[in-house]
Amino acid sequence: MTDYRSRVADSELAWRMSTMGAILVDGPKAVGKTETASQIARSVIRMDTDRSARAALEVHPAQLFDSATPILFDEWQETPELWNLVRRAVDERGDKGLYLLTGSARPRDDLRAHSGAGRIGRLRMRPMSLFETGHSSGDVSLAALLQGSDPTGTAAELSVPEIIERMVIGGWPALLGQGERAARAWVADYLRTVAEVDVPEMGPRRNPGNILRLFAALARATGAPAKGTTLATEIGGQRGPIATETLSNYLEALDRLMLVEPLPAWRPHMRSRTRLRSTPVQHFVDPSIGIAALGIGSHELLGDLEAAGLHFESLVLRDLRTYAQSFDATLSSWRDSQTGAEVDVVIELPDGTWAAFEIKMGEGAADTAAASLLHFAKKIDKDRHGDPAALVVITAGKYTYRRADGVLVVPITALGP
Known part of the structure; x- marks a missing residue:
């Protein structure tokens, strides 16, 4: 495709294909999974629309594997039995990079399905980061920060109102080049389709x-641990709270559609007997989802910068997850349940290297954020965890620098993988 825009996942997918027989590329609908997988596939079979392929799967499934490899099975979850067939084909051929599976929802657990461990690798895709859409210079590498490097480079020239507009539009490939009005209509339609079609298809009742009200309730809880009782009450409204089991089913559906991505709590060894929060912090996979669920846009967010800051946190988390995944890092949050002290994000590498991040829209809040990071770093048991590779404040500002206290300040419009 001549108009394909490069993704951070491109190099990760190529590497994974060199190490595994098949790769599952999953993520929400409309994030570009099929387009990305098609760049390296030689054959594409669309299991949701190709009736002949579905018929072959029932009568003579071996035919599906006669095409030139790599073969892409798009929307594979429409025919879950394909999973075991791919696994078996990998075993029989004993080669790497044979098959790709893309899908927008996880099928229910099926005891007849083999895990695929050792045969089928996994790659998660999300809506596009600012670096991928061309709204970040990418001069400051997240990987380099975790290696202790000083941040250098120039941020893309986006004002705070322009960054807020990017939050409203989101990272959806279909909205590249679109303005806010068209984007708001697109995302609102996306949510209605999820509520009216995708979620009901997953089960009765x-x-x-209720699903649309759940989106709005989760949007109001963005950046904070969401209590089930609060969500149930907000969804039920004047009728009273919905049942706990019903709420669990709704949340499971959104998780299977990969639209929510809570940030788990990091529970490090501390120097004191600090009681730490264990409840995940709620975030959507893209900030535009929560903003659309609330029915607001740039104008409203500019009039309520505190609320805008919470959705800015979701924007930054989307980008951090995308960049960190490329080098196998994990993201968590930290909060002292006794004092309320918190750090927005802790990124940890497989070898135990870690760095802490605070997210603030305004550069003027860097002093408070830096103090919070330094306080947090002093409480960690460094004999067990070592010193942080970096303490970083991510802002919506223009300037990249190291403060006198050692804390780094990095604009989100300068950050890249």
Whole structure:
């Protein structure tokens, strides 16, 4: 495709294909999974629309594997039995990079399905980061920060109102080059489709109105641990709280559609007997989802910068997850349940190297954020965890630098993988 825009996942997918027989590329609908996988596939079979392929799967499934490899099975979850067939084909051929599976929802657990461990690798895709859409210079490498490097480079020239507009539009490939009005309509339609079609297809008694209210309730809880009782009450409204089991089913559906991506709590060894929070912090996979669920846009967010800051946190987390995944790092949050002290993000490498991040829209808040990071670093048991590779404040500002206290300040519009 001549108009394909490069993704951070491109190099990760190529590497994974060199190490495994098949790769599952998953993520929400409309994030570009099929386009990315198609760049390296020689054959594409669309299991959701190709009736002949579905018929062959029932009568003579071996035919599906006669095409030139790598073969892409798009929307494979429409025919879950394909999973075991791919696994078996990998075993029989004994080669790498044979098959790709893309899908927008996880099928229910099936005891007849083999895990695929050792045969089928996994790659998660999300909506596009600012670096991928061309709204970040990418001069400051997240990987380099975790190696202790000083941040150098120039941020893309986006003002705070322009960054807020990017939050409203989101990272959806279909919205590249679109303005806010068109984007708001697109995302609103996306949510209605999820509520009216995708979630009800997953099981009985899935009320579309309740799903839309759940989106709004989660949007109001963005950046904070969401209590089930609060969500149940907000969804039920004047009728009273919905049942706990019903809420669990709704949340499971959004998780299977990969639209929510809570940030788990990091529970490090501390120097004191600090009681740490264990409840995940709620975030959507893209900030535009929560903003659309609330029915607001740039104008409203500019009038309520505190709320805008919470959705800015979701924007930054989307980008950090995308960049960190490329080098196998994990993201967590930290909060002292006794004092309320918290750090927005802790990124940890497989070898135990870690760095802490605070997210603030305004550069003027860097002093407070830096003090919070330094306080946090002093409480960690460094005999067990070592010193942090970096303490970083991510802002919506223009300047990249190391403060006198050692804390780094990095604009999100300068950050890249």
